Amino acid sequence: MACLQVKIALKSFFLSFFIVTIIGFLQIYYNFTNSFANVAGTFACTIFVVLVITKLYFQGYYPFQIAIRAAFLGCVLSLGIFVKLVAPPHIQLFGGYMIVMAFFHFSEFVAIGIVQPKFVNKDSFVINHSPQYITAAVTSWVEFFIESYFFPGMKQVEWLSNVGLLICVSGELLRKTAMLTAGSNFNHLIQCEKFSNHTLVTTGVYSWFRHPSYVGWFYWSIGTQVLLLNPLCVLAYTLASWLFFKTRIEIEEITLLNFFGQNYCDYQEKVSTGIPFIEGYKI
Structure with missing residues (x-):
């Protein structure tokens, strides 16, 4: 059974990932713009809104520091997929790197939450x-x-x-x-x-x-x-x-x-x- 901190992280991570992915790729699918810069701007704005909502929802509670980091990594994963798929060829490698980094740091938190639930905290993401x-x-x-x-x-x-x-x-x-x-x-x-x-x-x-x-x-x-x-x-x-x-x-x-x-x-x-x-x- 996952501890409370891991459950919060999982929810924040996947919710932010799906929200950013759906909004961003709907724009690409319906060809609202063909400009890579404009699409990237949409992703950036969506990520900002998701992180603000996460902050407002959890601020003042212990899980806030965990939730905001998990949400950020979910956004990075979504943005990494976008860069990997539609960025100029010489930039696409950075999208793969973003995916690898997001997964590593999030899975680090989940793994320590499984093996050492008493010691899991915001630093367990090892981002900093x-x-x-x-x-x-x-x-x-x-x-x-x-x-x-x-x-x-x-x-x-x-x-x-x-x-x-x-x-x-x-x-x-x-x-x-x-x-x-x-x-x-x-x-x-x-x-x-x-x-x-x-x-x-x-x-x-x-x-x-x-x-x-x-x-x-x-x-x-x-x-x-x-x-x-x-x-x-x-x-x-x-x-x-x-x-x-x-x-x-x-x-x-x-x-x-x-x-x-x-x-x-x-x-x-x-x-x-x-x-x-x-x-x-x-x-």
């Missing part, structure tokens, strides 16, 4: 994961639009972009499978205290990698830049993600060794971290 995460995202947008403006043909290598999409889907599936497999043992924050229900999970995808959720996110992040055909950000994201997860894994493994002692040492000997050239913390 960190200033570095926001900076990286904005940088990738800047690169995409600069390159698409000056070198439009560069953004029309569809087969390579599809490789990036496949990497994103694979990383997404691995991460969410890891979250569901770990169950109540999973948390977005590294835990410093061992609770009575903490167990060492070594089955399923955890028999492949010690940190499958990080492996999934690592490759997902790189895949988003392959999808956008951003050569500079592919390199930058690979390096930045590797450095982030190297530090994160080392810190987490210190706590896991404190929690599970020799059992975790044995697990380390049998299973790799899953990210190339990252060994983790070993005694």
Whole structure:
């Protein structure tokens, strides 16, 4: 049974998605305008109205912060489909990117709401994961639009972009499978205290990698830049993600060794971290 927060998020996400999609694509279907800019303007106005209604309906209540984020992601998903289908060819890749981003962040909230309903909150969408995460995202947008403006043909290598999409889907599936497999043992924050229900999970995808959720996110992040055909950000994201997860894994493994002692040492000997050239913390 989904918790209240997940139910609110699901309703807000799908209602906003369907409202924006219906209004926007009705305009396209009935040929009210052939201008891409005018149709985009209709989508933008609709999204604004949907978010205002969500704000007015939920403001002053605890679920507001969850509802507004879910509604925003629903709008992004709808707009991403629109861009993918009807934008100029050298811009269409960005629509696929928007779809991937919207689904990732929304599914992140739903997954944590399933495995850790007591800890789910507005930050569980991980939209504002960190200033570095926001900076990286904005940088990738800047690169995409600069390159698409000056070198439009560069953004029309569809087969390579599809490789990036496949990497994103694979990383997404691995991460969410890891979250569901770990169950109540999973948390977005590294835990410093061992609770009575903490167990060492070594089955399923955890028999492949010690940190499958990080492996999934690592490759997902790189895949988003392959999808956008951003050569500079592919390199930058690979390096930045590797450095982030190297530090994160080392810190987490210190706590896991404190929690599970020799059992975790044995697990380390049998299973790799899953990210190339990252060994983790070993005694």
